[in-house]
Amino acid sequence: MLQLFKTFKVAFQAINKNRTRSLLTVLGIIIGVGAVIMTISAGEGATKQIQDQISGLGTNLLMIYTKTEHRGGAHVRMGKPIDKRDLEILQKNSVWLTKISPLVVDAIQAIGPKGYKSTAIYGVSHEYFEIMSRELYLGEVFKEDDVKAGKKICVIGETIREKLFLESDPIGRQIRINKIPFTVIGLLKEEGQGTMGQDQDDILIAPYTTVQNRLKGTQSGYEMIMASAISENHIADAKIEATELIRESHRILDGDENDFDITTQIELQQITGNITGILTILLGSIASISLLVGGIGIMNIMLVSVTERTREIGTRLAIGARESDILTQFLIEAVVLSLVGGVLGVLVGIVGNHIIYKLTNFFIPTAMYSILIGFGFSAIVGIAFGYFPARKAAKLNPIDALRYE
């Protein structure tokens, strides 16, 4: 034990003697550990942000849509579209679903007093706003009667308001959607960028009846039906129930496959969780390559150091150092170098995350396990890449080493 302590002292003296070189060697490890921590944290941060957005998507959301298949690069609908009949069956019979809304989408051009914009219009029922937890900033949403009557009214997002009205209040004013006049009755609260970078405020929402009759000119079907389960615990029940009901509605025989799909919010979270998890691992492994390079740097410097200090090693052996003393001395030097690099790298990672937060507002919580990985790796790198030079030093023949020029 005492011997080990003395060896530690010797190793520290040696590192201190070559301060500049030690610092440059350590730099590789600092960058490596810092990069590992920052990339893993960034991955974690992105995952958390995406998960938050998905849970902000709606309340216990289920999406029911016609099954599609890739055929020659295009999505091709399989089987019957989701339509009015399905909607009515769900509304009439469902126990686990509280709010149900169809979704009809059309590409349109909207013209306002100050400008125009090409965008998509969402045709939905009055329950859509609750399903998607979208709140209003100004005005009001449309009512069940408005949907039944197919009124030409709409709720717009902030991006649309800015394009069509510039700074003025849009409530009660008219815009033209594909040349048909609509009255703006509500302005949505701003939500900013979505998970995949889309603008969630670039949106026009109108009663689906109006969109079908006035804009699409067809009642053939919906893009999907969106619905809320009565509680988070009953999303799975709601999915089973909806599956039964739609199968019935589509007259699918027992044993035949569904011609539709139901995706729930939880499944969505799982899928994106998997994707971002893979992304994090990928980024982390790229970053750990720099750690590996840092380790090779340590090995290189240690080998140079062993050659340079051959006479010193010879002297130490001559005055009674055992091989194991020399081995430990050089191993400790390498490990101390990499651990110092590890500590500084952790600091660099934490500070780096903070700087990114200040600059981009993209908050990255420094993941605790990334610190452990970074630090642990640096220790392993020190031992692994320090061992070879240390062994080389310990195996020197004292007679030759003493005469080494």
Add this chain to the structure above:
Amino acid sequence: MNVKKVIETKKLSRVFKNGEIEVRALTAIDLEILEGEFVAIMGASGSGKSTLLNILGCLDKASSGDYYLDGVHVNKLNKNQLADIRNGKIGFIFQSYNLLSRTTALDNVGLPLVYDRTGRFKNPTEIAIKALKQVGLGDRMYHKTNQLSGGQQQRVAIARALVNDPALILSDEATGNLDSKSSIDVADLFVQLNNKGKTIVMITHEPEIAQFSKRIIYLRDGKILTDEIVKNRSTKESALQDLEISA
């Protein structure tokens, strides 16, 4: 009188094998050196004196024959035991000092104590200071080696060889890199240490340095050619006088 044998070799031989070629560096050396002796080993280069010193210093092992150092049968020892023997019983002095660079004289002198496993030195720093004072460098303890002259560096090395209280001091051309004046100082230091009872074996090719010792052994072709007691030993004063005459 029963004086302890510090060194005893019996038919000591060393053969180097370099592929097919065998080189006999030492052949059947029988040597006895008693406690308190001061021996100079001389000989032309290739005579085997360095090989002998390496074996006596437990840095190398004999090919055949026996070597007893301070009563220990060295042939039977493994690497670690040899290291411990070097640490405990031998003090080395080299031609090129072999001090740690950019390290203080005190830390250099204390180095052998770092590797001591017996725990017999309770106060390593005090012992190192004492050794430095003994070689007259009490005022240079915290100087780094690069701030010292060649003669001073060699004295630091001598202090390092003394610090572990060895049974034997081995010097390999200790004066080889020094000017005449410093060489005489170092030789005189050896005499003083020997007067205090230290057993010293030194290799040198300078006859005037060998003349300080009590006994001179000549090697030739790996064999002892002559082994004689020095009759007219030099002293510091006589050597300095000779130096002036020749100048």
